Amino acid sequence: MIELFGGHNRWLILLALIVALTLAVYPLPLDWRWWRPEFVVLVVLYWVFTLPDHTSLTLVWLLGLAQDLVEGVPLGQNALALVVVTYIALQSYRRVGNYALWQQACWIFLLVGIAQLTGNWVHSLAGGDISGLQFLYPALTSAILWPLCFLGFEALRHRYRIQ
Amino acid sequence: MFFSIAAVGLILVSLYTDWLDPVRSKLGVIAEPFYWVTNIPERIGDWSDDTFSSRQALQEENEALKSELLILQRKLQQMAALAAENVRLRRLLGSSDMLQDNVLVAELVGVSPNPLSHSVVINKGLSDGVYNGQPVLDAFGLMGQVVEVTPGSSRVLLITDSNHALPVQVNRNGVRAIAEGTGHINRLRLRHVSNTTDIREGDLLVSSGLGDRFPVGYPVAEVEKVVRDPGQAFSTVIARPMARLDRSRHLLLVFGKDRGEGRREPAGEAQSELVPEDGAVGEPADD
Numbered sequence: 001m002i003e004l005f006g007g008h009n010r011w012l013i014l015l016a017l018i019v020a021l022t023l024a025v026y027p028l029p030l031d032w033r034w035w036r037p038e039f040v041v042l043v044v045l046y047w048v049f050t051l052p053d054h055t056s057l058t059l060v061w062l063l064g065l066a067q068d069l070v071e072g073v074p075l076g077q078n079a080l081a082l083v084v085v086t087y088i089a090l091q092s093y094r095r096v097g098n099y100a101l102w103q104q105a106c107w108i109f110l111l112v113g114i115a116q117l118t119g120n121w122v123h124s125l126a127g128g129d130i131s132g133l134q135f136l137y138p139a140l141t142s143a144i145l146w147p148l149c150f151l152g153f154e155a156l157r158h159r160y161r162i163q
Numbered sequence: 164m165f166f167s168i169a170a171v172g173l174i175l176v177s178l179y180t181d182w183l184d185p186v187r188s189k190l191g192v193i194a195e196p197f198y199w200v201t202n203i204p205e206r207i208g209d210w211s212d213d214t215f216s217s218r219q220a221l222q223e224e225n226e227a228l229k230s231e232l233l234i235l236q237r238k239l240q241q242m243a244a245l246a247a248e249n250v251r252l253r254r255l256l257g258s259s260d261m262l263q264d265n266v267l268v269a270e271l272v273g274v275s276p277n278p279l280s281h282s283v284v285i286n287k288g289l290s291d292g293v294y295n296g297q298p299v300l301d302a303f304g305l306m307g308q309v310v311e312v313t314p315g316s317s318r319v320l321l322i323t324d325s326n327h328a329l330p331v332q333v334n335r336n337g338v339r340a341i342a343e344g345t346g347h348i349n350r351l352r353l354r355h356v357s358n359t360t361d362i363r364e365g366d367l368l369v370s371s372g373l374g375d376r377f378p379v380g381y382p383v384a385e386v387e388k389v390v391r392d393p394g395q396a397f398s399t400v401i402a403r404p405m406a407r408l409d410r411s412r413h414l415l416l417v418f419g420k421d422r423g424e425g426r427r428e429p430a431g432e433a434q435s436e437l438v439p440e441d442g443a444v445g446e447p448a449d450d
Contacts, residue, residue, distance in 0.1 A: 021197060022197050022200050022201060024276055025194075025197055025198065025201055025273060025276050026201045026276075027201060027273060027274045028276075030278070030348055030409055033276065033277075033278040034278045036276060057166050058166070060166075061166045061169070061170065064170070065173075066193060069187070069190050069191055069193055069194050070193065070194040070197050071275070071276055071277060072194070072275060072280075072282060072284070072311065072318050073277060073280070074173075074174050074177040074178050075173045075174070075176075075177040075183055075186075075187065076169075076170040076171065076172070076173030076174035076177060077170075077174055079166070079169075079170040079173065080167055080170035080171060080174065083166040083167050083170060084167055087167075119277075122174055122178070123279050123280075125174070125178055126178055126326065127325075127326060128279055128280070128325050128326060128346070129325055129346060131346075134278075
């Protein structure tokens with residue numbers, strides 16, 4: 001995530017994050033819950049790719065904690081996932097900027113997959129049983145959603161000149 | 164680097180200790196607005212149901228409720244006599260009386276987004292006297308227990324969560340067992356049931372009260388399948404929860420004997436609301 005203060009119209013990023021957090025806990029039927037995209041990760045990744053110089057890991061970490069509290073998972077689970085993913089995104093944003101949209105989507109699949117992996121790890125640490133590769137479904141749906149998300153945020157950014 | 168280590172540390176602390184519980188219950192307040200927002204469609208649905216339902220539909224519902232009330236009242240008449248008899252018999256045996264439990268009605272406002280954990284969020288919290296470990300029922304059976312309390316809401320772990328287990332007994336003969344969650348919303352598994360134990364398909368499992376967490380005698384599950392394989396040390400017993408874990412929207416919080424004192428009046432009021440919810444109308448289960 002980005003330093004939310006200073007810059008131009010950055011409060012819109014905060015708004016996007018709040019919407020993403022709401023979508024992350026929106027009740028879904030049990031069978032669909034496996035397919036829920038990782039909205040928060042998507043929003044964070046877009047803004048890290050767009051404004052990499054203003055990324056603050058502290059804020060990302062705090063956002064992860066907020067997500068843990070809202071979702072009711074062990075504290076730190078999403079914080080770890082978001083920090084790791086943001087770090088990888090910061091190392092790779094120069095390359096990703098030159099990718100085509102579908103290539104970006106593949107990269108998103110990997111990043112969200114890594115985020116899911118930490119969740120899976122915490123779950124098994126807590127003694128839960130693991131059911132195959134099901135935990136990668138959100139990565140798949142997130143990758144499919146990425147082009148839409150990217151274009152939507154691009155439009156938003158140009159409309160409100162978020163810098 | 165520092166942040167990931169801090170996060171891993173936090174994960175380990177919150178998984179293996181309860182040091183962070185007070186922090187959680189304070190900070191958990193920030194979760195409430197999110198569940199308030201995600202609950203808006205429900206409330207709009209309720210509101211439009213209230214506002215736009217036709218006179219005829221209301222009359223029909225009224226009729227159905229009246230006939231159901233009649234059936235339940237007839238059962239209650241018998242219950243009063245039976246309860247009195249039970250008290251007399253228990254006195255004869257020299258054992259202590261069973262107390263009527265106090266309950267508080269709560270509404271479900273959110274479900275866990277994580278498909279691997281079965282938990283729900285309800286709209287009653289610390290300010291209503293809810294406490295950690297409190298048993299939760301719906302109109303049909305035991306649902307789970309409170310695992311996290313914030314001032315205005317609390318999180319309930321369902322009995323089917325793969326981290327949950329509770330002591331039960333077979334209603335027919337009193338055989339005791341442990342029912343553990345499987346991670347599937349309509350399946351429980353009985354642990355360590357030997358091949359010679361008298362347990363059959365269709366048996367009702369009720370809470371046994373051992374372990375001092377759940378009150379005695381609430382229906383938990385119905386045995387669905389018993390597989391006795393002589394090659395295995397224990398038989399596999401699969402049961403289906405009685406509570407509608409994925410459907411009920413109104414839940415009952417049960418206050419134990421020692422906990423309910425402070426809240427006798429509101430809890431007593433709530434008792435009159437003890438009626439099955441939504442679609443359950445019109446099945447006069449006469450027995």
